[in-house]
Amino acid sequence: MIRIERRLEQPRRLVVVVPVVSIVVAFLIATIVLLATSHPPLHTFRRLFDAAFLANGALTETVVSATPLAFTGLAAAVAFRMNLFNIGGEGQLYAGAITGAAMGLLLAGAPSPVVIGLMMVAGAAGGALLAAIPGVLRAFFSTNEIITSLMLNYVLALVIDYLIFDSHSYLRETKGFEASVFPQGKKLPPEATWSSWTIHGLALPLGFLVAIGLAAAVWGLYARTRFGFEVQVIGDSVRAGRYAGMRTRRKILAVMCLSGAIAGLGGASQDGDFRHQLDPRGLTQANYGYTGIVVAALARYNPFAVVLVAFMLGGLQNAGYTLQGADFPAGLVGVLQGLILFSVLGGELLIRYRIRFDRRPAKAEAAAPEPAS
Amino acid sequence: MNNSLLVVVLAQGVVYGTPLLYAALGELLAERSGVLNLGVEGMMLVGAVMGFWAVQRFHVSSPLALIGALAVAALAGATMAAIHAFLVITLRANQIVSGLALTIFAGVAGLSSYLGNDLNLAKSPARHQFQAIFPKSLQDVGVVGPILFGQSALVYASWACVVLVALYLTRTRAGLNVRAVGESPAAADAMGINVARYRYAHTLLGGAFAGIGGATFSLSITPQWLAGLTQGAGWIAIALVIFAFWRPTLCLVGAYFFGAFTYLPFALQKYHWAPPPELSQSLPYVMTVVALVLVSSRAARLRFGAPAALGLPYVREEN
Numbered sequence: 008m009i010r011i012e013r014r015l016e017q018p019r020r021l022v023v024v025v026p027v028v029s030i031v032v033a034f035l036i037a038t039i040v041l042l043a044t045s046h047p048p049l050h051t052f053r054r055l056f057d058a059a060f061l062a063n064g065a066l067t068e069t070v071v072s073a074t075p076l077a078f079t080g081l082a083a084a085v086a087f088r089m090n091l092f093n094i095g096g097e098g099q100l101y102a103g104a105i106t107g108a109a110m111g112l113l114l115a116g117a118p119s120p121v122v123i124g125l126m127m128v129a130g131a132a133g134g135a136l137l138a139a140i141p142g143v144l145r146a147f148f149s150t151n152e153i154i155t156s157l158m159l160n161y162v163l164a165l166v167i168d169y170l171i172f173d174s175h176s177y178l179r180e181t182k183g184f185e186a187s188v189f190p191q192g193k194k195l196p197p198e199a200t201w202s203s204w205t206i207h208g209l210a211l212p213l214g215f216l217v218a219i220g221l222a223a224a225v226w227g228l229y230a231r232t233r234f235g236f237e238v239q240v241i242g243d244s245v246r247a248g249r250y251a252g253m254r255t256r257r258k259i260l261a262v263m264c265l266s267g268a269i270a271g272l273g274g275a276s277q278d279g280d281f282r283h284q285l286d287p288r289g290l291t292q293a294n295y296g297y298t299g300i301v302v303a304a305l306a307r308y309n310p311f312a313v314v315l316v317a318f319m320l321g322g323l324q325n326a327g328y329t330l331q332g333a334d335f336p337a338g339l340v341g342v343l344q345g346l347i348l349f350s351v352l353g354g355e356l357l358i359r360y361r362i363r364f365d366r367r368p369a370k371a372e373a374a375a376p377e378p379a380s
Numbered sequence: 381m382n383n384s385l386l387v388v389v390l391a392q393g394v395v396y397g398t399p400l401l402y403a404a405l406g407e408l409l410a411e412r413s414g415v416l417n418l419g420v421e422g423m424m425l426v427g428a429v430m431g432f433w434a435v436q437r438f439h440v441s442s443p444l445a446l447i448g449a450l451a452v453a454a455l456a457g458a459t460m461a462a463i464h465a466f467l468v469i470t471l472r473a474n475q476i477v478s479g480l481a482l483t484i485f486a487g488v489a490g491l492s493s494y495l496g497n498d499l500n501l502a503k504s505p506a507r508h509q510f511q512a513i514f515p516k517s518l519q520d521v522g523v524v525g526p527i528l529f530g531q532s533a534l535v536y537a538s539w540a541c542v543v544l545v546a547l548y549l550t551r552t553r554a555g556l557n558v559r560a561v562g563e564s565p566a567a568a569d570a571m572g573i574n575v576a577r578y579r580y581a582h583t584l585l586g587g588a589f590a591g592i593g594g595a596t597f598s599l600s601i602t603p604q605w606l607a608g609l610t611q612g613a614g615w616i617a618i619a620l621v622i623f624a625f626w627r628p629t630l631c632l633v634g635a636y637f638f639g640a641f642t643y644l645p646f647a648l649q650k651y652h653w654a655p656p657p658e659l660s661q662s663l664p665y666v667m668t669v670v671a672l673v674l675v676s677s678r679a680a681r682l683r684f685g686a687p688a689a690l691g692l693p694y695v696r697e698e699n
Contacts, residue, residue: 013698148676150669150673150676151676153476154615154618154622154668154669157615158615161612165658165661168658169656294488294489297483300484304481336494336497341484341489341494342490344484344490345481345482345486345491349463352474352478353466
């Protein structure tokens with residue numbers, strides 16, 4: 008007979024073993040999907056890993072894909088830890104990209120560190136402002152933040168399209184032949200290019216390093232400060248927090264804004280590190296915000312694990328772009344991400360519960376003498 | 381008169397509201413049993429792609445092909461829902477994360493695109509599609525003609541579904557049991573109701589409805605396969621359930637309201653009044669937020685709140 012019972016304590020090794028096994032299971036299921044649709048699984052996976060990590064320059068490209076995922080993953084982790092489901096990382100990243108690019112253009116001619124610093128501030132402010140909308144609605148009107156933050160993603164995608172394709176906004180390039188054929192964002196001045204460092208051929212952009220620093224800061228905030236403690240209490244039970252005299256509404260709003268600010272910083276990093284203009288098509292097709300949620304869930308909301316998982320999923324995403332074409336199955340990256348997430352979610356059961364296979368009939372167990380305690 | 385802006389928008393509001401209505405009815409059934417499924421968008425897309433595949437491959441007469449396609453779409457949606465059901469009911473996973481995972485797995489960058497690509501469905505029009513079923517003379521009746529008689533069988537079937545779901549939940553033994561399971565699974569369990577079985581059944585049924593909702597796009601509105609053709613309709617359907625206060629008849633009203641806002645941008649283009657298209661396109665999303673705020677006041681929630689056990693796993697002897 009099989010019984011599922013709650014574990015009294017969670018063995019530490021399971022916290023590592025279960026996710027690893029879950030990922031293996033996900034790849035096994037993906038193998039079945041590939042076989043069922045007559046794609047060669049081993050060949051497909053090898054190409055995936057080659058393009059993600061092994062090929063010449065692949066690691067650098069993987070870091071490029073991992074940087075925004077680290078930001079959106081941290082943004083989701085910060086909020087989800089409080090049971091605050093901010094699904095709006097996508098829109099908050101666009102908002103940060105808009106304000107970051109505007110700041111970069113405004114400050115043309117200023118010293119580079121000032122421009123870069125203020126772009127970061129502007130990006131974070133843009134994301135935080137957008138996240139404040141579902142934050143205020145949740146804190147003061149008890150409106151479901153999942154739906155409101157998600158709806159704003161669609162709105163911001165339209166705003167960014169409007170700024171570049173349908174208006175003569177400050178951010179749009181209006182001069183030059185290319186711009187008259189296809190609308191595009193104004194090129195940022197050279198001062199607004201974020202620095203990057205190359206170690207053994209691996210280019211590390213400033214944004215990636217900022218994300219690592221942020222991960223440490225978020226860890227410190229949640230593990231070592233009163234604010235972090237209160238946030239976790241409120242996350243577990245709003246009522247308990249309120250009885251203990253915590254300002255629950257302010258905390259909800261603060262965490263939502265923090266989450267938005269991190270996503271917005273990721274948007275500014277898109278402008279400064281990689282795209283050097285406001286790039287609506289590139290941003291809206293990348294799905295950084297939604298993938299960030301996968302990253303956060305896989306990392307079990309641990310900030311350091313977020314950076315690691317972002318690197319792994321960044322590899323997948325990068326491989327997805329590189330291999331786009333007739334002979335590589337489209338949509339496979341999303342399928343893989345979903346499968347990994349399903350397996351890890353299912354695997355959590357094994358961390359929280361244990362499964363017992365009892366050979367003895369239940370009667371014998373009941374008759375066994377109770378040990379003196 | 382039948383070409384006036386109001387009549388056109390209302391008639392098209394019904395057309396564009398229909399996929400929302402199917403998906404919302406499905407989500408309502410799942411939520412009434414206590415299972416929150418945020419994977420509606422993904423289930424709709426898989427339903428859309430499989431329904432479209434069926435209509436291209438079934439070489440039978442038009443009505444048969446369309447009915448077969450709907451069955452395939454419903455089956456596809458239910459299959460997707462089964463993943464969520466297994467994770468959250470049997471394995472007790474977090475319903476919110478699992479639902480999001482389903483949308484990522486099945487959604488625009490996932491299985492629906494994989495299937496659409498693999499089955500070679502893009503860039504070909506549907507071989508059969510749902511068309512208006514009443515004679516032209518009825519459709520030309522002033523005002524009510526286009527709105528009530530100019531619709532396809534899918535619209536009339538959705539009205540039947542609303543009535544059936546409403547009667548089911550309020551007038552049948554099984555329907556009352558569903559509500560008991562959603563409000564207080566422990567009490568339902570004590571009454572001898574199999575909580576897990578009810579939750580599985582209604583989550584799968586919800587998936588089937590979402591699949592049909594997706595097929596409404598690929599077989600009637602669009603009518604072809606495009607990656608991500610639902611454009612967030614699944615999410616609007618989830619919001620719809622909330623501000624319909626988990627009542628099927630209010631879903632109908634809400635769905636047409638949002639359908640009308642979805643169509644409005646196209647209508648305004650035709651009337652040579654051109655605000656930036658993005659402004660009118662953002663209306664359904666902004667209206668969703670506004671409507672959600674309006675219904676989340678404390679008084680409204682106490683009177684017509686969510687099922688009390690929504691989103692919570694049920695483990696006997698633990699809660």
